[in-house]
Amino acid sequence: MPEITRDEVAHLAKxxxxxxxxxxxxxxxxxxxxxxxxxxxxxxxxxxxxxxxTSHAVPLENVTRPDVVMPSLxxxxxxxxxxxxxDGRFRVPQILSDES
Amino acid sequence: MTDLTRLSAVETRQAIASGAASAVEVAxxxxxxxxxxxxxxxxxxxxxxxxxxxxxxxxxxxxxTGPLAGVPLALKDVIxxxxxxxxxxxxILEGWRPPYDATLTTRxxxxxxxxxxxxxxxxxxxxxxxxxxxxxxxxxxWDLTRIPGGSxxxxxxxxxxxxxxxxxxxxxxxxxxxxxxxxxxxxxxPTYGGVSRYGLVAFSSxxxxxxxxxxxxxxxxxxxxxxxxxxxxxxxSIDAPVPPVVEAAxxxxxxxxxxxxxxxxxxxxxxxGVTARFNEAVEVLRGLxxxxxxxxCPHFGYALPAYYLIAPSEASSNLARFDAVRYGLRVGDDGxxxxxxxxxxxRAQGFGPEVKRRxxxxxxxxxxxxxxxxxGQAQKVRTLISGDFRKAWDSVDVLVAPTCPTVAFPxxxxxxxPLAMYKQDICSIPANLYGGPAASxxxxxxxxxxxxxxxxxxxxxxxLLYLVGAxxxxxxxxxxxxxxxx
Numbered sequence: 270m271p272e273i274t275r276d277e278v279a280h281l282a283k284x285x286x287x288x289x290x291x292x293x294x295x296x297x298x299x300x301x302x303x304x305x306x307x308x309x310x311x312x313x314x315x316x317x318x319x320x321x322x323t324s325h326a327v328p329l330e331n332v333t334r335p336d337v338v339m340p341s342l343x344x345x346x347x348x349x350x351x352x353x354x355x356d357g358r359f360r361v362p363q364i365l366s367d368e369s
Numbered sequence: 370m371t372d373l374t375r376l377s378a379v380e381t382r383q384a385i386a387s388g389a390a391s392a393v394e395v396a397x398x399x400x401x402x403x404x405x406x407x408x409x410x411x412x413x414x415x416x417x418x419x420x421x422x423x424x425x426x427x428x429x430x431x432x433x434t435g436p437l438a439g440v441p442l443a444l445k446d447v448i449x450x451x452x453x454x455x456x457x458x459x460x461i462l463e464g465w466r467p468p469y470d471a472t473l474t475t476r477x478x479x480x481x482x483x484x485x486x487x488x489x490x491x492x493x494x495x496x497x498x499x500x501x502x503x504x505x506x507x508x509x510x511w512d513l514t515r516i517p518g519g520s521x522x523x524x525x526x527x528x529x530x531x532x533x534x535x536x537x538x539x540x541x542x543x544x545x546x547x548x549x550x551x552x553x554x555x556x557x558x559p560t561y562g563g564v565s566r567y568g569l570v571a572f573s574s575x576x577x578x579x580x581x582x583x584x585x586x587x588x589x590x591x592x593x594x595x596x597x598x599x600x601x602x603x604x605x606s607i608d609a610p611v612p613p614v615v616e617a618a619x620x621x622x623x624x625x626x627x628x629x630x631x632x633x634x635x636x637x638x639x640x641x642g643v644t645a646r647f648n649e650a651v652e653v654l655r656g657l658x659x660x661x662x663x664x665x666c667p668h669f670g671y672a673l674p675a676y677y678l679i680a681p682s683e684a685s686s687n688l689a690r691f692d693a694v695r696y697g698l699r700v701g702d703d704g705x706x707x708x709x710x711x712x713x714x715x716r717a718q719g720f721g722p723e724v725k726r727r728x729x730x731x732x733x734x735x736x737x738x739x740x741x742x743x744x745g746q747a748q749k750v751r752t753l754i755s756g757d758f759r760k761a762w763d764s765v766d767v768l769v770a771p772t773c774p775t776v777a778f779p780x781x782x783x784x785x786x787p788l789a790m791y792k793q794d795i796c797s798i799p800a801n802l803y804g805g806p807a808a809s810x811x812x813x814x815x816x817x818x819x820x821x822x823x824x825x826x827x828x829x830x831x832x833l834l835y836l837v838g839a840x841x842x843x844x845x846x847x848x849x850x851x852x853x854x855x
Contacts, residue, residue, distance in 0.1 A: 273733065281732045285685060286692075287725055288713035300726060300787055305733070307788055308674035312742060314750045322748030323755060325575050325605070326561040326804020326828075332604040346468035352699035359694050362708045 272305035273298065373398035374531040378440045378588035381534060385428065385439040392428035392439030396421045396483050399441045403485065403532050409854060411507050412517075412527035414446050415454045416486035424483045436591050438481025443533040445524050446487040447494055448579065449568040450474045457570045458492040458502040458520075461719030462697045471568020472600045473537065473579055480595045485533055488523030492721045493688065494544050494572045496520050497793035500784055501723040508780070509552060511818055511850045515777040518548025524582050525552040529850055535592050536582040541573050542676050543773075543797030545580050546809035550772035550821025553811045553848055555589045555838060556582045558797075560829050561804035562607035565600035571687040573680040574605075576801045586810065586838040590618035593831065609829060617832035621839030624658030628837070629765030633669040634796045639774045642815025647771045650812040650822045653844045654769075654837065664765055666757035671750045672798045677791060678734045678747035679802070685731030688724070691716060726787060751802045758803045758825070767833050770796045772809035772821035796823055806831045810838040814848050 275298040282289045282297075289297065344357050353360040373395050376384060384390040400418050407413055421441065428439040444450060447457050449467035451474075456462045470478070477484060491501035499507040499522030509517040510530035517526040524536035525548035538545035540558035549556025557580045564579045571577060581592035597611040630651060635644060655661045693699040693715035694708075701714040720728070734743040761768055773793055783790040800807035805828045809821035822841065826833040 277733075278729060281729045281736070282725075283713075284736075285728050285732045286689075286709065286713045286716055287720070287728065288710075288717040289725070290717075293717075293722075293725070296722075297726060297729060301730060301733070303788055304677065304726070304730060304791075308677050308743070311671060311674040311678065311746050311750060314668065314671040314675075314746065315753060320749040320752050322745060323751040323802075324748060326755075326802075327605055327607060329605060334601055342468055349468050350465045350696035352693060352697070353702065361694055362702050362704075362706060362711045364708050 271302045374402045378534045381440045392425035396425040410530050412523045413486045421483050421485050428481045433481035435480045441483045441485050441533050443488045443527040443536040447570045458490040460503045461691050472565035491520035494520040495723050509777045518551040520544040521548045528554045538582045539579045541576045543794040546797045547773045549809040551777035553819030557808040560806045562605050564597050565603040567602040573683040586842050587618040590614040590835050612832040614835045617835035618839050621843050623840040626659040627765040628659045628661045629664030629768045631770040632663050632665045634770035643771050643820050646813040646820040664761050668753040668757050669799050675747040675750040676798045678743050681727040681731030682734045685728045755803045768825040770823050772823040776818035800825045808834040
């Protein structure tokens with residue numbers, strides 16, 4: 270049984286907002302199956318429930334900065350790389366499509 | 370006049386300080402060099418001649434001073450520089466000009482370093498060959514038909530072809546060290562949190578770390594000192610003094626240093642020439658008075674699978690910001706398609722195959738039903754690997770291994786086999802998962818191509834890396850590329 274099916278890849282692509290075409294799906298499904306087959310050995314590494322997961326190399330907690338006003342980007346700078354701008358704001362396509 | 374592009378960073382600074390050459394002359398010599406050879410190497414994605422010369426003039430007028438003032442540098446295209454195109458090797462950011470400087474860039478500018486331009490890389494730093502750049506591969510100056518390593522192949526190739534004496538790389542899973550290994554240069558991954566990530570385009574935030582690249586150990590240490598240190602703009606930045614890297618690089622005294630050879634990072638899968646050069650280099654260190662023992666790190670074998678679950682998981686989340694709204698590409702905005710459709714089309718066209726593979730892989734590893742078995746398990750393995758390191762520090766001061774199991778392979782050789790490409794990083798990934806510093810230093814040639822020796826050290830003991838690197842550099846004959854393609 271494959272680690273991952275083509276249908277699963279198509280579903281994941283949808284979740285990740287990637288409009289993949291049919292040939293890309295075919296290729297990715299095969300490659301991901303090989304990769305997942307290899308990384309699946311991670312399951313053998315430990316069955317110890319007492320091993321704490323590490324999310325981060327440096328144990329830091331609640332890093333805050335003083336709440337003071339600092340210089341920041343101007344609206345023009347913040348918008349300077351946007352693909353579409355209107356009235357000093359990011360312009361986006363319609364949020365809901367017709368069928369929604 | 371000697372060829373200014375052949376000088377080390379230290380020599381370059383001496384030439385400028387003594388008046389033998391102006392910073393403008395140095396910058397111009399490197400810009401001319403880029404114009405002469407980069408059509409074949411393709412190390413740079415963007416060259417900022419105007420900015421480089423302007424900065425050089427500031428050095429010449431005495432406006433900026435310092436140990437690296439006037440020394441040219443190649444900046445990996447994952448680091449933001451205000452007003453200068455920053456693509457991260459991706460079509461999705463083509464033409465984007467950051468409105469601000471990364472902290473690292475600010476520090477370079479403040480030190481008088483002359484930034485020549487932005488270097489090529491695997492898209493979003495995902496790769497080990499630069500072949501995943503959306504702008505075409507970089508070629509290894511030792512043999513133009515071979516890879517320069519990745520993801521920072523542009524930076525390593527720029528150094529090896531004398532287009533810059535200094536470069537910046539980033540290392541999430543070997544992207545500074547493996548390129549250094551296959552180009553015969555020096556590359557250092559600092560302790561995680563040692564160099565600010567503010568303005569570094571994120572790939573895997575718990576692993577990404579920028580660091581210095583150079584043609585020799587002291588140059589790397591001087592650059593390290595400029596870029597390292599606490600930055601309140603990066604919440605993961607470590608508030609501690611920068612280790613004495615320059616002092617260590619000037620010393621190279623390894624007498625009494627306890628060196629551990631990692632048992633699990635040798636044997637099958639390692640090219641005989643790599644193993645031979647590595648073993649010889651270790652013997653050289655022993656001859657210089659270091660003690661050498663073999664150390665077992667039993668969980669290192671699981672580092673590669675752990676990395677290829679953790680890094681893609683973080684990437685799938687980080688790269689969600691490329692949504693066709695705030696910066697970069699937007700495809701299919703025809704007034705009819707919805708935001709979601711435009712987003713999906715943009716991402717499908719803007720991201721290359723490796724980035725898509727990793728986004729899907731990460732989305733899978735984080736999805737319910739698989740989370741515990743994959744991502745959760747990988748995080749536990751990360752704990753075990755860190756435990757291997759900590760246990761090793763009971764008996765040795767540093768660990769050594771080959772940087773990479775092979776020398777530079779031919780372009781195209783692993784492009785259709787992602788798993789084979791991933792295995793390039795088998796030796797470098799443990800240090801990323803642990804977070805401690807690690808470096809690659811030249812250890813001679815195999816079949817005419819460079820081999821790298823990797824040194825790994827405890828957290829915030831970068832000085833030990835430079836100590837070993839300097840010892841090797843002093844003891845081993847220097848290997849330089851013939852550049853017979855020129």
